[in-house]
Amino acid sequence: xxxxxxxxxxxxxxxxxxxxxxxxxxxxxxxxxxxxxxxxxxxxxxxxxxxxxxxxxxxxxxxxxxxxxxxxxxxxxxxxxxxxxxxxxxxxxxxxxxxxxxxxxxxxxxxxxxxxxxxxxxxxxxxxxxxxxxxxxxxxxxxxxxxxxxxxxxxxxxxxxxxxxxxxxxxxxxxxxxxxxxxxxxxxxxxxxxxxxxxxxxxxxxxxxxxxxxxxxxxxxxxxxxxxxxxxxxxxxxxxxxxxxxxxxxxxxxxxxxxxxxxxxxxxxxxxxxxxxxxxxxxxxxxxxxxxxxxxxxxxxxxxxxxxxxxxxxxxxxxxxxxxxxxxxxxxxxxxxxxxxxxxxxxxxxxxxxxxxxxxxxxxxxxxxxxxxxxxxxxxxxxxxxxxxxxxxxxxxxxxx
Amino acid sequence: xxxxxxxxxxxxxxxxxxxxxxxxxxxxxxxxxxxxxxxxxxxxxxxxxxxxxxxxxxxxxxxxxxxxxxxxxxxxxxxxxxxxxxxxxxxxxxxxxxxxxxxxxxxxxxxxxxxxxxxxxxxxxxxxxxxxxxxxxxxxxxxxxxxxxxxxxxxxxxxxxxxxxxxxxxxxxxxxxxxxxxxxxxxxxxx
Numbered sequence: 001x002x003x004x005x006x007x008x009x010x011x012x013x014x015x016x017x018x019x020x021x022x023x024x025x026x027x028x029x030x031x032x033x034x035x036x037x038x039x040x041x042x043x044x045x046x047x048x049x050x051x052x053x054x055x056x057x058x059x060x061x062x063x064x065x066x067x068x069x070x071x072x073x074x075x076x077x078x079x080x081x082x083x084x085x086x087x088x089x090x091x092x093x094x095x096x097x098x099x100x101x102x103x104x105x106x107x108x109x110x111x112x113x114x115x116x117x118x119x120x121x122x123x124x125x126x127x128x129x130x131x132x133x134x135x136x137x138x139x140x141x142x143x144x145x146x147x148x149x150x151x152x153x154x155x156x157x158x159x160x161x162x163x164x165x166x167x168x169x170x171x172x173x174x175x176x177x178x179x180x181x182x183x184x185x186x187x188x189x190x191x192x193x194x195x196x197x198x199x200x201x202x203x204x205x206x207x208x209x210x211x212x213x214x215x216x217x218x219x220x221x222x223x224x225x226x227x228x229x230x231x232x233x234x235x236x237x238x239x240x241x242x243x244x245x246x247x248x249x250x251x252x253x254x255x256x257x258x259x260x261x262x263x264x265x266x267x268x269x270x271x272x273x274x275x276x277x278x279x280x281x282x283x284x285x286x287x288x289x290x291x292x293x294x295x296x297x298x299x300x301x302x303x304x305x306x307x308x309x310x311x312x313x314x315x316x317x318x319x320x321x322x323x324x325x326x327x328x329x330x331x332x333x334x335x336x337x338x339x340x341x342x343x344x345x346x347x348x349x350x351x352x353x354x355x356x357x358x359x360x361x362x363x364x365x366x367x368x369x370x371x372x373x374x375x376x377x378x379x380x381x382x383x384x385x386x387x388x389x390x391x392x393x394x395x396x397x398x399x400x401x
Numbered sequence: 402x403x404x405x406x407x408x409x410x411x412x413x414x415x416x417x418x419x420x421x422x423x424x425x426x427x428x429x430x431x432x433x434x435x436x437x438x439x440x441x442x443x444x445x446x447x448x449x450x451x452x453x454x455x456x457x458x459x460x461x462x463x464x465x466x467x468x469x470x471x472x473x474x475x476x477x478x479x480x481x482x483x484x485x486x487x488x489x490x491x492x493x494x495x496x497x498x499x500x501x502x503x504x505x506x507x508x509x510x511x512x513x514x515x516x517x518x519x520x521x522x523x524x525x526x527x528x529x530x531x532x533x534x535x536x537x538x539x540x541x542x543x544x545x546x547x548x549x550x551x552x553x554x555x556x557x558x559x560x561x562x563x564x565x566x567x568x569x570x571x572x573x574x575x576x577x578x579x580x581x582x583x584x585x586x587x588x589x590x591x592x
Contacts (some may be wrong), residue, residue, distance in 0.1 A: 059575050
């Protein structure tokens with residue numbers, strides 16, 4: 001007698017077949033670079049996932065032991081190449097912390113403008129590529145169309161489109177060109193209504209919700225245990241953002257800004273904007289929530305840039321002159337974490353009193369975020385593996401360093 | 402959509418853990434705390450390698466400290482090949498394993514250091530050993546593998562002590578100061 005079950009999916013889990021090892025990557029398009037996952041599968045069910053990393057390893061930390069801090073700045077934006085500005089900022093602040101160098105007000109507002117624009121650009125790629133992972137091509141083009149405009153603005157400010165090296169220890173390499181702020185403000189005005197398009201394409205899309213809601217659910221305890229940070233941590237409902245809770249050297253940049261941490265509190269997200277409603281299928285900590293947090297951070301970054309532009313135009317001081325290449329670093333060590341788009345990016349600098357550091361270390365946010373995959377993917381369907389890995393939004397350049 | 406309609410946010414700063422912590426730890430663990438510097442940019446304490454898991458467990462589970470997040474593990478190699486320069490350095494060759502920990506709920510951070518010899522029992526090739534903390538913070542799992550891979554420190558009790566970034570058949574520990582890039586790796590010129 002054939003077995004009759006109400007839910008046809010149940011049968012899937014009942015049938016046992018031979019175990020098979022499936023190699024996903026390192027050239028798989030939906031693994032965000034050169035990530036190799038070895039899946040142990042039983043039919044469609046994944047019983048074990050083992051990530052293999054290191055294909056992009058170039059030991060940037062060793063290189064840093066042979067260069068002065070300013071010369072190492074270009075290596076930082078090749079780590080997380082989608083958010084080069086934020087990586088420059090993290091390293092610069094770490095060096096300034098060791099040097100106890102204080103920036104002018106104007107330079108700090110400039111850094112807020114630049115790093116929040118970088119966050120928008122990075123989250124746009126994260127959003128577009130996530131659509132690609134789930135088989136929807138158009139959001140990618142929509143995202144890149146707007147990202148292109150941000151890259152144009154960055155190009156005008158520093159001459160590069162991807163590897164900026166714009167924020168350096170001591171300040172920035174150059175002041176903003178004339179009329180840049182107006183162009184930036186125009187872009188924000190044009191960009192803000194477009195976010196609704198993204199919500200229509202992905203956030204509220206029924207297929208997208210089916211693919212992401214209640215998939216890869218991570219509890220807050222698990223997120224903290226694995227050291228997950230950034231949108232991955234906040235997607236699990238942990239109220240922690242270094243822009244508010246970080247070290248003084250970093251939070252003073254955001255002092256006085258109207259700003260709320262994007263996290264679900266008492267069942268709802270901050271209500272300062274018209275956000276699309278949370279679908280009833282979504283569970284806190286699933287792929288959908290991680291994606292949603294990123295989308296809301298884009299809206300928030302737009303707000304922050306607007307405020308920063310206002311403050312920058314009235315602020316006093318200079319844009320900050322980079323430190324000299326031959327500047328001797330004081331003997332000691334400094335560790336500083338900043339809130340990069342992918343999580344807490346930490347830099348550690350040990351100095352023995354020379355101009356060249358004794359040891360540099362980059363604590364990568366994606367590295368920790370990726371380590372959770374093995375746990376998240378246990379027992380899911382093969383088709384859900386790209387959905388889960390994509391929702392962590394990892395960049396391999398940063399993981400392998 | 403108007404940013405001024407938001408309430409201005411009150412920022413919370415991250416207080417560094419001060420002398421009261423040190424006296425508490427010293428009371429609890431005595432001479433297992435082998436050193437400290439609370440005046441440094443990032444205050445640090447140094448502990449004996451064998452008692453590291455015990456102290457970390459206390460730091461994590463104590464309600465007042467609640468260090469629930471392990472940020473980073475770093476291996477720092479202190480070694481100068483040139484004997485003349487080494488004499489001036491003011492320290493004997495050793496390796497430091499540096500743990501940066503912080504607390505999400507209490508919003509403070511601390512640095513814990515462990516000092517080990519460069520080679521176990523002074524025999525070159527024998528990796529120094531530090532007990533693992535991967536059972537306390539899962540972050541340590543991959544970070545310890547990375548430190549093992551690049552700095553050459555074996556973490557005893559770690560469930561899966563393999564190289565993580567370098568290939569499995571790689572020879573040497575790149576972040577050691579006396580490391581030399583191999584001349585050739587599987588037919589690829591090294592230097």
